[in-house]
Amino acid sequence: MELNTLHTENTVNLDIVDQVVASIGQVLLGKQNQVKLALACILARGHLLIEDMPGMGKTTLAQAVADVLGLSYKRVQFTSDLLPADLLGISIFNKQQNAFEFHHGPIFTQLLLADEINRASAKTQSALLEAMEEQQVSIEGETRLLADPFFVIATQNPSNYSGTYSLPESQLDRFTMRISLGFPSREAERSMLLKMAQKEVSPEQGNARERLPAQLSRAQLKELQQQVVKVSVSDHILDYLQRLISFTREDSQFSFGVSPRGSMALLSAAKAWALLEKRDFLLPEDIQQVFGAVIGHRLSGASNSGNSEQMSRYILEQVDVLY
Amino acid sequence: MDDSSQPQMTFYQVVSLIFSMMISLLPFYPQLSWWVPIIALLLSIWGLMISAKRVNNPVRALKIITVIVSLALLLLSITNWYSLQAFVSLLVLTGCLKFIELQSRRDYLLLVFLGCFISACQLLFSTSLLSFAYVLFCMALFHLCLLQVYTLESQQRDAKWQQYLKQSSVVLKLLLQGLPLALVLFLVMPRLGSLWQIPLNSQVAKTGVSDSLAIGDIAKLNQDDSVAMRVTFASGVKPDVSELYWRGVTLAQFDGRSWQRAKDQLVPLQTSSKADLDAHGLTQPAKYNYQVMLESSGQNWLYGLSTASTQNSGLRQWSDYSLTNDKVVTSRLEYELKAYPNYRDSKPLTSVQQAFFTALPGDQNPQARELAAQLLAKNPKPQQYIQSIMQYFNNDFVYTLEPGVMTKNNTLDAFLFDYQRGYCEHFASSTAFLLRAAGIPARIAAGYQGGQWSSDNKYLLVTQAQAHAWVEAWLPNQGWVRLDPTNAVAPERIEQGVTSLLPELIEQAGFTLRVKQTPFIKRLRLQWDNVNYQWHRWVLGYDNQLQMNLVKKLLGGLDSWRILLFLLLAVGLVIVPITVKSLWPVKEKDHTLKLLKRLEKKLRRIGVERAAGETLSVYIQRAALQSKENQALLNAINKASISLIYQTETADKGQRLKHLNRLINKLTF
Numbered sequence: 001m002e003l004n005t006l007h008t009e010n011t012v013n014l015d016i017v018d019q020v021v022a023s024i025g026q027v028l029l030g031k032q033n034q035v036k037l038a039l040a041c042i043l044a045r046g047h048l049l050i051e052d053m054p055g056m057g058k059t060t061l062a063q064a065v066a067d068v069l070g071l072s073y074k075r076v077q078f079t080s081d082l083l084p085a086d087l088l089g090i091s092i093f094n095k096q097q098n099a100f101e102f103h104h105g106p107i108f109t110q111l112l113l114a115d116e117i118n119r120a121s122a123k124t125q126s127a128l129l130e131a132m133e134e135q136q137v138s139i140e141g142e143t144r145l146l147a148d149p150f151f152v153i154a155t156q157n158p159s160n161y162s163g164t165y166s167l168p169e170s171q172l173d174r175f176t177m178r179i180s181l182g183f184p185s186r187e188a189e190r191s192m193l194l195k196m197a198q199k200e201v202s203p204e205q206g207n208a209r210e211r212l213p214a215q216l217s218r219a220q221l222k223e224l225q226q227q228v229v230k231v232s233v234s235d236h237i238l239d240y241l242q243r244l245i246s247f248t249r250e251d252s253q254f255s256f257g258v259s260p261r262g263s264m265a266l267l268s269a270a271k272a273w274a275l276l277e278k279r280d281f282l283l284p285e286d287i288q289q290v291f292g293a294v295i296g297h298r299l300s301g302a303s304n305s306g307n308s309e310q311m312s313r314y315i316l317e318q319v320d321v322l323y
Numbered sequence: 324m325d326d327s328s329q330p331q332m333t334f335y336q337v338v339s340l341i342f343s344m345m346i347s348l349l350p351f352y353p354q355l356s357w358w359v360p361i362i363a364l365l366l367s368i369w370g371l372m373i374s375a376k377r378v379n380n381p382v383r384a385l386k387i388i389t390v391i392v393s394l395a396l397l398l399l400s401i402t403n404w405y406s407l408q409a410f411v412s413l414l415v416l417t418g419c420l421k422f423i424e425l426q427s428r429r430d431y432l433l434l435v436f437l438g439c440f441i442s443a444c445q446l447l448f449s450t451s452l453l454s455f456a457y458v459l460f461c462m463a464l465f466h467l468c469l470l471q472v473y474t475l476e477s478q479q480r481d482a483k484w485q486q487y488l489k490q491s492s493v494v495l496k497l498l499l500q501g502l503p504l505a506l507v508l509f510l511v512m513p514r515l516g517s518l519w520q521i522p523l524n525s526q527v528a529k530t531g532v533s534d535s536l537a538i539g540d541i542a543k544l545n546q547d548d549s550v551a552m553r554v555t556f557a558s559g560v561k562p563d564v565s566e567l568y569w570r571g572v573t574l575a576q577f578d579g580r581s582w583q584r585a586k587d588q589l590v591p592l593q594t595s596s597k598a599d600l601d602a603h604g605l606t607q608p609a610k611y612n613y614q615v616m617l618e619s620s621g622q623n624w625l626y627g628l629s630t631a632s633t634q635n636s637g638l639r640q641w642s643d644y645s646l647t648n649d650k651v652v653t654s655r656l657e658y659e660l661k662a663y664p665n666y667r668d669s670k671p672l673t674s675v676q677q678a679f680f681t682a683l684p685g686d687q688n689p690q691a692r693e694l695a696a697q698l699l700a701k702n703p704k705p706q707q708y709i710q711s712i713m714q715y716f717n718n719d720f721v722y723t724l725e726p727g728v729m730t731k732n733n734t735l736d737a738f739l740f741d742y743q744r745g746y747c748e749h750f751a752s753s754t755a756f757l758l759r760a761a762g763i764p765a766r767i768a769a770g771y772q773g774g775q776w777s778s779d780n781k782y783l784l785v786t787q788a789q790a791h792a793w794v795e796a797w798l799p800n801q802g803w804v805r806l807d808p809t810n811a812v813a814p815e816r817i818e819q820g821v822t823s824l825l826p827e828l829i830e831q832a833g834f835t836l837r838v839k840q841t842p843f844i845k846r847l848r849l850q851w852d853n854v855n856y857q858w859h860r861w862v863l864g865y866d867n868q869l870q871m872n873l874v875k876k877l878l879g880g881l882d883s884w885r886i887l888l889f890l891l892l893a894v895g896l897v898i899v900p901i902t903v904k905s906l907w908p909v910k911e912k913d914h915t916l917k918l919l920k921r922l923e924k925k926l927r928r929i930g931v932e933r934a935a936g937e938t939l940s941v942y943i944q945r946a947a948l949q950s951k952e953n954q955a956l957l958n959a960i961n962k963a964s965i966s967l968i969y970q971t972e973t974a975d976k977g978q979r980l981k982h983l984n985r986l987i988n989k990l991t992f
Contacts, residue, residue: 234971236915281970284938317936323916 014278017224020215021276024064027212028057028181030188037179037293038065038153040272043228046176046265047132047152049117049297056181058155059115065153066111069221070214072147074106075113078120080163084127088137102139107131110147114154118164128152129171149221169256169298176265177290178297224275231271232281236322240284241267243319244291251318253311254299262298269294284321291316332431335483336471337374340434341367341422343464347442348415350457354448355412356400362393363419370422381423390420407447414441431472438465452858459498466494500897507893511874511886514867532571532769532790534622536748537581537734550618551771551790552626553856554783557612561780562628564773566664568805569626569785571770573643573795577759579685580734582752582767588679592640596668600632609661616859617656623647626770628662629805635659643766643803644668655859669802672764680764680797688756690736695760705763705798712757713811716750719743722813750808751792764797768805777853784852915968918983922960928992939964953990960986 017039024035038061041048050058066073076087089105106112107128114128131137132152136145154175157164172178184192216224241263249257258266270286277286295315296308345367352360366389372378381389393416401409418441421434442461445454470490552569556562574582611628625638625646633640635658639647648656672680683692698715702708721744729737735753738745751767758765772791774783793807871881878885923933931946940961947957963983967976 232971234969236968283940283965283969285940288936288938317934320935321938322919322933 014275016215016220017276017278020068023068023212023215024061027064028061029192030185031057031061031181034061034179034181036273036276037177037290040269040276040290041177041293042069042151043224043272043275044176044265044268045149045151045225046269047154047174049172049175049178050153050155050181051158051178051297052155052180052182054157056183058181059113061181062113062115062153062155064212066113067212068215069111070216070218071110071149071151071221073111073113074109075115076106077115078117078124080119080121080165082120082124084124087124087127088131088139091140107137108144108147110149111151111153114152116156117154118156118166120165122165122168125165125167125171128154129174132174149225172297173259173261175297176269177293179293227280228268228272228275230280231274233267233271234281237282237284237287239323240319240321241270241287244287244295244315247315247319248295248299251315253314256299258295258298262295266291266294288316332374332425332428332472334374336431336468337425338371339464339471340425340431340438340468341370343461343468344418344422344434344438344441346464347438347445347461348418350445350448350454351411351415351441354408355415356396356408358396358400359412359415362396363415366419366422370425373423374425380426386423389423393420411444411447414444428472432469435465435468435472438468450863452855455858463491463494463498466497467491470494500901503893503897507890509865510870510877511889514865514870532620532622532771534572534574534584534624534769535581536574536752536767536769536792549787550852550855551620551785551787552615552617553777553852553859554616554774554785555614555781556783557614560611561776562611566628567771567773567783568628568768568791568793568807569771569774570629570631570645570768571624571626572645573766573768575643575680575766577682577684577755579683579687582755585679588676589641589643589645592642592644596642596670597640599668600630600663600666603663603666604632604661607663607665610664611662612659613662614657614659616856616864617652617658619654620652623649623651625652625656625658627660628664630663630666630668632661632663633658655863657864667802669800671799672797677764680766681759681762683756683759688733688735690733691739691753691756692760694739695757698757699761705761705796708761708763709758709796709806712754713806713808716754716808716811720745720750720812722746722750722809747792747809750812751794754794754806754808758794758796766795768793768795772807775849777849777856779853781853782856784849784856914980918980918987919964919968922964922987922990925987925990925992939968950992953992956986956989960990 020039021032021035024039025032028035038048038050042065048062050061052058063073063075076082085105087105087107089103089108091100091102093099094101112128117125117128120128127137131146131150135148135150136143138144156167183189245258245263245266248254266287269290271282273286273290274280274282279286292309292312295312299308299311345363348360348363369378373380397409397412397416401412403409414437418434418437421430421437424430425434439462442458442465445458445461448454467487467490470493474486474490572584574584575588576583576585609632613628615626617625625648627633627646630644631640631646633646637649638658639649641647646660648658694715698711699708702711723744724746726738726742726745726749729742735756738749739753755765755767769790769792771785771789772793773789774785776782777784791809793805793809795803796806798804874886875881878889919939926933926942926946929946929950931942931949933942937945943957943961943964947954947961950957960983963979963986967979967983
């Protein structure tokens with residue numbers, strides 16, 4: 001398609017987006033679509049949930065995104081005995097000063113990697129999710145603002161894995177997107193293996209993080225997010241979006257339709273996707289690209305990803321794009 | 324009924340249903356015991372509180388107690404269980420008791436349907452046009468409730484009042500759609516006789532004409548403007564007002580004080596007399612042919628111009644030429660009559676009859692008897708004697724509707740010599756008395772006099788206010804002759820009707836009466852009566868006979884296949900336009916979409932069908948693959964259409980529309 005309209009005034013050169021995608025692509029081979037979705041999610045100021053089996057590169061993707069966007073990040077490995085205080089921070093009595101001193105928890109960062117979020121108890125999960133929604137936490141009666149921007153990239157194992165507390169629908173709804181990575185292609189895996197073989201590194205070292213250089217400055221990220229907001233949306237697009245959403249509410253297959261929060265998330269994620277496509281207006285294609293990731297986890301009755309993928313494809317096939 | 328699987332009724336739904344029920348119950352309250360509206364109100368408040376979750380659902384025992392209490396009240400207040408009142412009270416009570424049990428959809432629907440039935444029951448009490456309109460209104464309300472049950476809460480995005488407005492228009496549309504079918508069913512469905520009957524209210528109190536007359540009891544005659552009958556004259560003849568004496572009964576039995584209908588003296592009209600009348604009809608055609616539509620009167624006698632003749636088998640004619648119906652007239656009755664004003668039955672009276680018609684039992688009213696003797700001495704001939712009586716009345720007497728109460732004894736003396744004021748009954752009964760005192764057979768005739776022509780001059784409206792009494796005297800060789808002493812006192816009463824005199828007659832004429840007399844209001848009233856008349860005549864009076872004639876005329880026969888075809892036609896008349904409208908492609912108002920549809924149509928010709936979930940560019944690119952020669956053009960179309968539809972901010976829309984239109988026109992398939 002040759003419809004790309006380049007921005008001229010006062011904007012970040014959108015080519016930089018390609019660089020970001022390419023940079024992350026170095027560590028996550030053959031997963032360009034997922035990388036773009038993750039980026040779109042960040043640009044739409046949303047939180048991202050990555051769901052897949054262990055060893056599929058969830059954490060790698062999360063770390064790469066953090067690195068490339070130049071964000072300060074902390075990583076928390078969620079376990080069943082993780083307490084909210086471990087996440088938010090705690091006040092400890094300082095004997096010298098004879099006063100309580102607040103020790104900031106890992107949540108006070110720009111990008112939080114919540115690894116295996118569904119291993120933590122519901123109590124801890126909800127502490128995190130509250131912070132995601134409000135962008136602030138209340139600790140010991142004091143409200144503390146979180147960093148701006150504040151993103152959560154959470155990873156989780158499919159809920160039928162042992163030792164997991166699956167996230168309830170209400171909490172899933174707070175994630176703008178849920179993506180899964182899936183097995184790499186044959187070629188991608190080959191080159192991954194080749195790389196390891198040539199470098200002759202041990203598996204441990206291979207897994208050890210190699211940090212990517214930051215591609216975006218804070219200001220550039222902010223500017224990109226501004227541009228996402230400015231992407232223009234025509235009435236026809238809104239009609240289409242509403243048709244999609246109301247289909248989920250009216251079709252008998254779904255016990256609950258998509259919430260208004262879901263439809264807003266869909267719109268902003270699609271706008272971010274349009275920006276990644278270097279366009280300043282929204283096309284139905286953008287909505288279709290992000291639809292599965294945004295809607296899949298919000299559809300009741302579609303708990304595992306395979307099912308939700310089928311469902312979102314079904315919706316896209318049923319709903320007329322034009323009228 | 325606690326049925327958790329059924330959806331709960333929302334507060335708004337319950338409010339609308341209870342409101343509709345209350346509206347539909349309103350017309351019943353005057354007919355029912357005083358406590359019924361109170362119970363209904365209490366139950367509706369209770370029902371609303373339950374629905375608003377202010378009160379818990381009543382437990383079973385409480386419900387049973389409520390039912391028992393209501394039934395006990397009903398038992399105590401109903402005297403006659405086989406009356407309409409009892410039946411309707413029970414029905415109303417049943418409906419109201421359901422208010423406290425409106426939890427599931429099933430309860431709700433039950434009450435909606437019961438409400439429709441209750442609304443229709445209003446027609447048992449009144450069949451006027453207004454009642455019918457009210458029933459329709461109630462039906463519409465219940466349909467609104469029905470619609471609300473089937474409207475999903477999630478689909479209601481407007482404000483509450485907007486919703487009601489929208490739903491009302493839907494209900495109105497539905498009712499209008501049902502109208503043709505209802506009309507056809509009305510026209511062709513056979514009128515079945517009632518399978519069961521509830522005795523209707525038979526003690527219809529009518530102030531008009533009764534079969535006994537005693538003067539002096541009534542101090543003030545109230546004017547009753549209700550309709551007594553409507554008369555249509557054939558061939559548009561309009562009789563003079565002075566001829567309009569609607570004779571109902573003759574009161575010939577006098578007991579010294581009151582005049583009664585001489586029931587034992589009345590025999591059916593002899594066949595010889597009947598034949599005589601018919602023979603008269605052969606030589607001299609009837610002056611008036613007319614049709615009377617008599618309102619419910621609670622009596623069985625009928626009114627007609629004398630001398631009346633009928634071919635109607637249901638009517639019976641008596642020796643005094645009065646007519647009766649076989650049954651008491653409790654609902655509107657239509658009959659046709661002929662009038663021979665010039666016919667005289669001059670057969671001489673038998674001696675028994677002579678004695679009966681001149682009987683003056685007792686020795687009351689000595690002064691009147693003396694007056695009769697005086698007058699007779701001066702005027703020995705009956706004609707002259709009658710003249711002298713009329714003259715006597717003409718001198719000092721005053722016609723008034725408020726004569727005051729006269730003494731119990733010798734009332735005629737009191738009237739003739741002390742009061743000298745009264746209305747038709749006073750004049751008629753004293754005239755008859757004076758005639759009998761002079762040995763002239765006399766009786767009183769009661770009925771109506773005059774009438775108002777309807778606004779379109781099609782029929783004559785006779786109201787209860789026009790009730791009248793006059794005298795019939797038997798003269799040798801002439802037979803019974805009509806005498807109207809009231810005419811001698813107040814000729815205007817006869818010429819212009821009693822209402823024209825009212826302001827003068829009633830000393831404290833009220834404001835309403837004066838308003839009623841203004842020409843504008845009078846015209847309005849007549850017009851309104853005309854509407855009612857047509858309603859009675861064509862809708863309520865639409866019987867099997869009329870139906871048969873009409874159907875025959877409309878369809879050319881009464882075969883069942885014709886009727887079936889007619890029904891199907893009517894159903895089709897409704898269904899087909901609706902179906903066509905719903906299947907007809909919606910005319911696209913949006914120019915953009917119109918263009919896209921055209922494009923789609925063109926591409927379909929080369930076998931490229933658009934899938935629902937396919938975006939425009941994917942679709943067009945697919946088409947471009949199909950027809951390689953148009954690839955460049957299709958790419959241009961793609962670009963133009965996408966910029967038109969999705970790029971809102973650039974360039975002028977009209978320009979882009981034209982551009983795309985040109986491109987699509989260039990597509991040669």
